[in-house]
Amino acid sequence: MLLGAQPTIDPQIRHRLQTADGTVVVARDLNRFTTFCHEQRDRYAGLVIVxxxxxxxxxxxxxxxxxxGIHIVTPNKKAFAGDLTLWEAMHDATRVAQAAGRPSHVLHESxxxxxxxxxxxxxxxxxxxxxVHTIEGxxxxxxxxxxxxxxxxxxxxxxxSEIVATARQLGYTEPDARDDLSGADVARKVVILARVCGLHLSLADFTVENLVPAALQDASIDAHAFLTRLAESDAAMAARQAAARQAGQVLRYVGHVDVAARTARVSLAAYPASHPFASLQGSxxxxxxxxxxxxxxxxxxxxxxxxAVTAFGMMADLLRLQRSVVRC
Amino acid sequence: MLLGAQPTIDPQIRHRLQTADGTVVVARDLNRFTTFCHEQRDRYAGLVIVxxxxxxxxxxxxxxxxxxGIHIVTPNKKAFAGDLTLWEAMHDATRVAQAAGRPSHVLHESxxxxxxxxxxxxxxxxxxxxxVHTIEGxxxxxxxxxxxxxxxxxxxxxxxSEIVATARQLGYTEPDARDDLSGADVARKVVILARVCGLHLSLADFTVENLVPAALQDASIDAHAFLTRLAESDAAMAARQAAARQAGQVLRYVGHVDVAARTARVSLAAYPASHPFASLQGSxxxxxxxxxxxxxxxxxxxxxxxxAVTAFGMMADLLRLQRSVVRC
Known part of the structure; x- marks a missing residue:
């Protein structure tokens, strides 16, 4: 299991591979670790890197x-929403492994x-x-x-702005709430869904509505100053809300993949009160x-x-792999 | 694939087992078919009966x-909601097969x-x-x-009664709408969910609200007469609806498993307008x-x-099996 650079975790175990016979391979150098996996592939094929x-x-x-021939289970969006060449390299690699009799899978439910x-x-x-016609969420x-x-x-x-400030206090947002309001995280998930559907889509290919007012996107404005100044745009947001409400609708921040049209979008949009998005609760x-x-x-x-729920997705993937990997 | 007794299907193919090498085994006698499967288990273990x-x-x-060692994929509720001894016999059988080196699975998503x-x-x-605390649906x-x-x-x-009659005309109900209104089909699904959670529950162990008025449950009343006479109980149903509405609620026919209490129930119950059940659409x-x-x-x-959606569940189960069954 590979863990992030959390200071509470012994750096010795940051990159380690524990084999079925109990051997633990520790590598703090990803290059050497990767070379090792390749050289020892007859021994370690079929293992899972989490x-x-x-x-x-x-x-x-x-x-x-x-x-x-090593499987991967991960919640790491970077691998699937980043450069399309990495996505394609993963698929090529699984084909190579399959042809070599060491079939490998990458599962990323989380x-x-x-x-x-x-x-x-x-x-x-x-x-x-x-x-699949559309995926909306x-x-x-x-x-x-x-x-x-x-x-x-x-x-x-x-x-x-008050609701954002409260959410920040409750720890519901990132330390800088702009990391949520930018929509970048939603856009990454939309890219992943689109690619699983076979679309060759990347973040640069579609419009993502950034809810951070243009004047506050400058990184020189710190997270605290941003929260204070967000009130400046309350009137603009209130106008959108009033327009939606007049039509019996509510505003929701939605990611959308149109598979047939091979397009996607991420935006704040209005939905009727009877739409399932309107009756969503909590977070x-x-x-x-x-x-x-x-x-x-x-x-x-x-x-x-x-x-807990992220770990659930990873464990479910691990069990799926375990069921599918029968050592002969 | 085993098909029901549909007159359009050649009876010759009602019970058949097609092997990977193309052999087709046809049996119109389930006893002989089962004996055959047992005698030929070294050859046919790992196949799937749908x-x-x-x-x-x-x-x-x-x-x-x-x-x-033969796998089963099925939407047949009878196998899972019937007598508890059949449920237990299936689990015993998979243990026997596992111990004999012919692991078998029964998948029944649909x-x-x-x-x-x-x-x-x-x-x-x-x-x-x-x-799992509760399953409600x-x-x-x-x-x-x-x-x-x-x-x-x-x-x-x-x-x-008018809505039931319209639904009957549209083909949304069984030929005798009492087969839907009795709640028996919902109760079978509740039993399956409870058993998957480890509860030893059978149909006789919990209360199922029968929406067919007592006076109309007699089988001597035919399906058409039932629909006509259902209007007699419209006032009673309207009273329940009025009471729910006065409390800002709606009526929904719900199955409920309480895993901790090891109980279940199936009943018409009231839910607030904000509950997800209240915003359900269509069927x-x-x-x-x-x-x-x-x-x-x-x-x-x-x-x-x-x-189409039942076949989807069966195909998804078949693919799950295919991924998990690696012939060595």
């Missing part, structure tokens, strides 16, 4: 590990909606020949919480698959962030 | 087939919610050590449709798992009946 980091540098080694069965369901739909627990509180049909919420995620078999969408809802 | 019937007689042979990932999600929660597409139309917050629906099913990791429930929603 990458519990969010590290692009670690993700860049996946193709080499997969080619050596990259979208944590433990919610989002990617496993999408993979089942695709593998059984369904035609609320993929950020933080933005779910903010708009579930702010944009109600009753319309009696405090100003948007739940929700994803709706509209397909040939499910013209009325197949919908999955629940907590999409947090340690 | 039971597409709803036949209790076929289900009674599952233990023998599983013991011979028995609850058709292709919706209900049982796979429940199995993942349990296998990864989560603690709307498990009948027909009853979902009836109450989504009848019981709204607006409260402007036609009488209940969708919905199931909510409340667990240690998901105190706010993990919820799955979508079409839970129909040929």
């Amino acid at each position: 990458d519990a980091t969010a590290d692009a540098e670690v993700a860049s080694r996946y193709p080499a590990w997969l080619a050596a 990259t979208v909606g944590a433990g919610l069965p989002v990617l496993s369901t999408l993979n089942d739909l695709l593998a059984t020949g369904d035609e 609320i993929f950020s627990g933080t933005l779910s919480y903010l708009f579930n509180r702010y944009s109600t049909v009753a319309g009696d919420a405090p100003p948007f 739940d995620n929700m994803v709706a698959f509209t397909t040939r078999r499910f013209p009325q969408p197949l919908t999955i809802q629940g907590a999409g962030a947090g340690a | 039971d597409a019937t709803a036949d209790a007689e076929v289900a009674s042979r599952y233990p023998a087939w599983l013991a011979a 028995t609850v919610g058709a292709g919706l990932p209900v049982l796979s999600t429940l199995n993942d929660l349990l296998a990864t050590g989560d603690e 709307i498990f009948s597409g027909t009853l979902s449709y009836l109450f989504n139309r009848y019981s709204t917050v607006a409260g402007d629906a036609p009488p209940f 969708d099913n919905m199931v909510a798992f409340t667990t240690r990791r998901f105190p706010q429930p993990l919820t799955i929603q979508g079409a839970g009946a129909g040929a």
Whole structure:
């Protein structure tokens, strides 16, 4: 299991590979670790590396590990939403490994909606020949919480900046709330879903609505000053909310993949009060698959962030691998 | 693949086993077929029988087939909601097969919610050590449709008997609508969910609210006469709806498993307008798992009946088996 650079964890165990016979391989140097995996591939093929980091540098080694017949289970979005060449290199590597008789798999359920069965369901739909038309969802627990509180049909919420400040105090946002409001994390999940559907889509290919006012996007404004100054744009947000409310609608921050049109978008949009997005509670995620078999969408809802549910997704992936890997 | 007694299907292919090398074994006699599977177990272990019937007689042979190392994929609820001894015999048979080096599995995703990932999600929660507190859901597409139309917050629906008659005309109910209104089908799904959670529960162990008025349960009243006379109880149903509406609630026909209390119930109950059950559309099913990791429930929603989505669940099970069965 690969862990991130958390100061409480002995650096000795940062990169280690524990084999079935109890051998522990420790490597603080990713290059040497990767070379070792390759050289020892006859011995270590079929093992699983669990990458519990969010590290692009670690993700860049996946193709080499997969080619050596080593499986990967991870919630690390960097590997799947980054450069398309890395995505393709992983697929090439699994083909190489398969041809060499060391089949390897990379499972990453927890990259979208944590433990919610989002990617496993999408993979089942695709593998059984369904035609996925659209995938639409609320993929950020933080933005779910903010708009579930702010944009109600009753319309009696405090100003948007106050709700953001409260969420920051409760630890519901990143240390700098702009990291949530930018929509970048939602966009990464949209890229992953689109790519699983076979679209060659990257972050630069579609529009992501940044909820941080243009004047406050400058990194020289610190996180605290940002929260104070966010009130300047409360009136603009209130106008959008009032317009939605007048039409009997609510605002939700939604990621959308249109598979047929091969496009995606991430934006704050208005939904009628009867839409499932409107009745979302707390900080739940929700994803709706509209397909040939499910013209009325197949919908999955629940907590999409947090340690326990992320670990659940990783454990479920590990068990899937265990069932599929029979040593002969 | 085992098919039901549909007159359009050549009886010759009713019970057949097609092997990887193309051999087709045809048997119209289940006893001889089962004996054959047992005698030829060294040759046929690892094959899959897809039971597409709803036949209790076929289900009674599952233990023998599983013991011979043959996998089963089926939407046949009879095998899992019937006598507890059959359920236990299947588990004993898989242990026997495992010990004999012919591991076999029975997968039945489509028995609850058709292709919706209900049982796979429940199995993942349990296998990864989560603690399931309750499972609550709307498990009948027909009853979902009836109450989504009848019981709204607006409260402007036609009488209940009229909605049932319309649903019958549209083919949304069984030929005799009492087969839906009795709740027996919902109760079977509740039994399956409870047993997957480890409860030794059978249909006789809990209360199922029968929506057929007592005076109309007599089988001597035919399906048509039943529909005509159902209007006699419209006033009683309207009173329940009015009481719910006065409290800002709607009526939904719900199955409930309380895992900690080891009990279940199936009943028409009132839910607040903000509850996810209240915003259900069309004939969708919905199931909510409340667990240690998901105190706010993990919820799955979508079409839970129909040929295409039932076949989807069976195909997904077949692919799961294919991934897990590596011939050495």
